[in-house]
Amino acid sequence: MKRILLNADAPDLSLETVDETTGDPLEAVAARYDAVIPADHLGPLPMLAEGLRVAFLTTDYASFERLRRSALPGDLLFRPSAVARLDLLRAGRRTLVTTRALKEGESLAESDIAETVGGSGVGAEMRDRMIGRTALYDMAEGAAVDFGTLSEDRTETGRRGNVL
Secondary structure, rough: OEEEEEEEEOOOOOOOOOOOOEOOHHHHHHHHHHHHHEOOOOOOOOOOOOOOOOOEEEEOHHHHHHOOOOHHHHHHHHOOHHHHHHHHHHHHHHHEEOOEEOOOOOOOOOHHEEEEEEEOOOOOHHHHHHEEEEEEEEOOOOOEEOOEEEEEEOOOHOOOOOOO
């Protein structure tokens, strides 16, 4: 099985778990096969005649991950939907998490924040803007640092110059 990423709709998109990346439209890639089978909600694998060249097309990231580990009787084409592209971007995005449990009302210090890959918190580039904000709720160690969990304003001790 060959895993092929179709990135005509998102030319900057790449994925380490594919064998080939192409900017060709789906129609051009589909011309390589006798049949292209939609596979986002594929149940049991279809029974195919010997020698038939088939590809299984998925647009969903979770389906692609599940199918790439299976023994498909053909190639796997991944043409990510807009939602799948967001999932892929999120998976590689550096975000902020807490390094310790925080109690409601505690101010966030530099040492209370770490970066992780693929989290749901604010981007790592927002680190300096999060220092000095107070927790609106109790937060567990490793919790996503996000605008909904921290105050809008920074405490006096968290301010740097006149940047809030």
